[in-house]
Amino acid sequence: MRKDMMEMINADPDLKRFLHEQPIWYRKLARNPNDFQAFQIAALHYHRKTIPHRVEKFSNGVYMAQMMMSMFQAMNNNLS
Structure with a gap:
């Protein structure tokens, strides 16, 4: 080479x-x-x-953050 x-x-x-x-x-x-x-x-x-892989990784991160937020909100509503 x-x-x-x-x-x-x-x-x-x-x-x-x-x-x-x-x-x-x-x-x-x-x-x-x-x-x-x-x-x-x-x-x-x-x-x-590649760009599509990076977009997919970012989307997965946003989805996980949304799931965590909804889980925390549900836990907070149950405590009230």
């Missing part, structure tokens, strides 16, 4: 971890260095860091 590509991968811990967990990408990038953008996108999907 090209030295400049390895430097870019080593600079990003997520890319480095993805490369170690998905070793098929070593061969793909060594044969075709132009696939680096596809490698980055695959790493984002693998680590669930």
Whole structure:
């Protein structure tokens, strides 16, 4: 694999971890260095860091907060 590509991968811990967990990408990038953008996108999907994943995570957090608030309100109404 090209030295400049390895430097870019080593600079990003997520890319480095993805490369170690998905070793098929070593061969793909060594044969075709132009696939680096596809490698980055695959790493984002693998680590669930795409925009839809982040929106889903935020929505789940808001939903949990709403459930906690309704539970506290119900407990407060029962104590009164």
